[in-house]
Amino acid sequence: MHLTLSQFNQAYERRFPTCHLIPMFVDSEVLEETESEDGSIHQVQRRCKLDVDAPRLLKRIAGVDYVYFSQENTLNKRERTLHIESHNETFSNRVIIHELCSYSAHPENEDWTCFEQSASLDIKSFFGFESTVEKMAMKQYASSIKKGKEIIEFYLNQLEEEGISHVPRWTPSLDAPSSSSVTTKHVCATPKLLHLELPVTPAVSIPVSTDANKLDADYIKRYLGDLTPLQESCLIRLRQWLQESHKGKIPKDEHILRFLRARDFNMEKAREILCQSLTWRKQHQVDYLLETWTSPQVLNDYYTGGWHHHDKEGRPLYILRLGQMDTKGLVRALGEESLLRHVLSINEEGLRRCEENTKVFGRPISCWTCLVDLEGLNMRHLWRPGVKALLRIIEVVEANYPETLGRLLILRAPRVFPVLWTLVSPFIDENTRKKFLIYAGNDYQGPGGLLDYIDKEVIPDFLGGECMCEVPEGGLVPKSLYRTAEELENEDISLWTETIYQSASVFKGAPHEVVIEIIDASSVITWDFDVCKGDVVFHLYHSKRAPQTPRKDPLVGQHSSSTTPGGNNVQLIDKSWTIGLDYSMVESPLTCKEGESVQGSHVTRWPGFYILQWKFHTMPGSASTNLPRVDDVLASLQVSSHKCKVMYYTEVIGSEDFRGSMTSLESSHSGFSQLSHATSSSNHSQSSSMISR
Template sequence: MVQKYQSPVRVYKYPFEMVMAAYERRFPTCPMIPVFLGSEVLSDVTSDDGATRVVERSCQLSVDAPRLLKKKNTLSWRDRTLVIQAHNQTYNNRLIVTETCRYSVHPENESWTCFEQSASLDIKSFFGFETTVEKVAMKQYTANIQTGKEVIEFYLKELMSEGVTSIPRWTTSNPQPLTSTTPAPPCSLHLGSTGQSELSGFRENCIRDTGTPEGDKLEAEYLECYLGDLTPIQESCLIQLRSWLQDTHNGKIPKDEHILRFLRARDFHLERAREMLGQSLSWRKQHRVDYILQWWSPPSVLEEYYAGCWHYQDREGRPLYILRLGHLDTKGLLKALGEEALLRHVLWINEEGQKRCEENTKIFTRPITSWTCLVDLEGLNMRHLWRPGVKALLRIIEVVEANYPETLGRLLIVRAPRVFPVLWTLVSPFIHDNTRQKFLVYGGSRDYQGAGPGGLLDYIDNEVIPDFLGGACLCQWSEGGTVPKSLYQSQQQQESPDDRLLTDTIYQSAHCFTGAPHEIMIEILEGSSVITWDFDVLKGDLIFNIYHSKRTPDQPSQPPSEHTPAPQTRPDQPPQHPSPPDQT
């Protein structure tokens, strides 16, 4: 496996010519990069008009392998770009290191300079330890990336201190950029009254109302403002996974914070995160989860007897959800609504939680990607361990774990009764280790109210804690309670098309034997309709054809008229007008 690294776009708020002058000061040696011992110029060729300069260097590094790198710098003053290509010269029969860096003008501000970096490392032969060596070498490589970013900033400040505040651009009459001491516009990063970095015109144009760039590149400043501090490897994994989605995913591309949750759930193992995210996106598309906040609202039974709601936020700005699980009539809710409706409600809560995280990120001007859940278990007893109820709970946990990883920042369980260990024994095997580490359980005593280490006041302000837990908030919400049997529904009513979530989808599944056809008839109700389709095949290859007929099946032919039914599929006879897939 080849280890790859892709950096976000780093923006230097200085003109390209100034950045190039700072870059040249790195050679022949750079004390700020200890592993860089020195460099030797192998060739230096400048075009006749002075617009292009190509420099090849041999660089010596203070590492065991590889010791020598060969760099080729192609500088175009006309296009204001610098492309750096590097590869190792030593040990190239065992490993191959390649690196590409690019400096260019910011697309929306010609006084700023963008920097991108990508690298790959491929171990050809290393005594059976290829994968381990790749990971270690890439980790050492990325450890020096931050230093490399700081070097340019250091030399830029050094130039400014020497009075070099601007450098003229290349022109045919001025082939070589010259230094001057003319005042330059301020290039430092300004902070607004809100404490957030001012966004460039490029970002203002590219960021959606959710704060996610529309383009295929991510700026380092955007990552810091909206996603938090990430290591270079973590940034690279996010960019690679996002790029893979843009290249392969036909549907809606998820937001960056959503992608990041799946990477964190799989410890930034790119392949495992990609598999998990791909399955989740197919699930969301199949069951129309992306639009659940628009097309579904809790039924009146849930509004009256479901004791849970969103309630302000915790001390860290995370949205807070409070659930009085001990006050829920699990059996009554299942009898009145069915398992599908309860699952749908949990998905609705999770989608609402992600929406609130985005809103709080803007309010508190720092990345908030998870929420806190406070669960009150007062009243929990053996009736809550009703087998169908536990089965429904396990299914809900399974769906949430697979599709909403790393959305729970902390789970506070208070007033846990003696029966809680029995419930925990049943459900804990279905909860991921990373999630279990976020659980804090308090017994039936009132110690959770204290301000000591681990008390509720460490995580939630007293003004937010509900009065039934000893707090100061007199909030109004459903107390739960027993669901009247008059609201119970039959199994057929619970599984009606209006109530089902996961049993009715926009897709059809079929088991096809080798060589056996599977035919589907689709009625076209409007003449301007467009048919779209996709397949998710588990095994084997699939060949398909599309036919259309102007006659309704099992009806005699009749001349066309204004009352003729709209065209529809006729799978049981040869088509009159075959339509190839690429023309549908």
């Protein structure tokens, strides 16, 4: 179909504010509409609401029902072009979608319209569903291209039915001014809802150099660092915008600059995350945190982190002995909120130290170096509520303290580290990952190691240096300091009410079993359970064939695989099965006492069915009893002490996700690549299993 650009534009505008031909297009509203004084340039900015065709599970995990896109249309009647540019607002920190459509008059036939369309999709992280999101985006994009032509034809036919078969070309009026300056015709009156408070200033424009919009060169060199004219312009304009739109305390240039750098000096994106952060700081009184926050004594005694001199570049140095920290004990004693506040106070202290070091060294120091010692790290640190608290802390810090980490040195990384990295890496910004340097074993002592970044005189004694370090050595938090679930709930901490944990009853002669089907070898099965009552023995078995439907044991009286308030009991291994023939043991039995918390993982060698089993622990002397097996079971069920209870959670990390998260980590040291190979090899032996308490 041949149509002029004027006809096309009239048909295109009829798609708004809603379009019944596009079911996923729910609504749209105009944020801003501008037109040049001579009427040749017409710009419209819209916010579109879409109901994306995504699985219900994915929507629930993401926490959204609708996705919002920003769209800017620029119609140049003089040049006879129409440019449509759109990008996503929802999940912009995880997924970046950018689409550009260009329409122009054909150079040889003005009754024809040329059309070009391009789109890009950059998925940084999306709750582990990156491949799913990519497939859905490609499917919907391909569908929209085909649908677009049908919609245009529909509205063109509608125009013809209304008697509009020709739209004359635009011609300038005789009294129109020659200037192409733009005047605003309409601005949306609900900036709070849209998270926009002023029209977006194009980031590519550079103002004319005047004293009013330039910073002093000495000031830049001393406090800000090297800035290009464009970067300097962005800083000035964002600061001016804050002065005009925000009442109260305006952040320092160094703080504004961090947000600009975090978004590659994109004014719109930097302003959005900075405004959100300023609102967050005000809401939680973060500016006064250092004066009002007093660390509980348990943190002073058992939190294994602290400031320690500075690195070779003058950056403040923070040391965290994560391998010596009892993460579960701290969470149980303090709750997630107190740990978060403590980490925020560390970041606030880091900002203060950067300012002090800037004055001391006479050059800009805007970030710090963090040294993390993983000596002692094991599966105990992968306790699920503890990891959940860590992910929340990472998310808050990433959003409000961008570009404050100059370098992260990870020392003595053990074999369990890849599992931890798999869990937390999707929540870490890609630019931040590039600052990670990982050393396995004692690699940090050689060339390219610690001495390249830290002076020998300040290397801590526990890392082979001569400097005494005041960072606490940690240790286990006494259980007497643990707080009850009710006490934690009173502080809005919901760690102990999570539904991811299931409860199960274990009887003598009636173990509880969970089956996990593995399709891809080299996947990782992880488990986390607490022995709430009694003593149990934990096993892990493998079978090539699927167990039968959970049977109902007449002695137990229940077989449901769903969680019930009183716990459940599911038995999967048939009594006719023979170990070594029908199924095999892939982990050595582990005896767990009442009150113990156990975390572990297993790198699978074969596909098939893996069965996790919790079995009643029989005391050594009970084997000599003369009671028959059935009578023994009946007797045990009548005695409350012969009933055990466990709370458990299991998760499978696919081989592709497990390896992919490791290969995405950038490191210049060969020690880490060896570590990655050792923990993801399909020929890894059973000794790769990691269990801790």
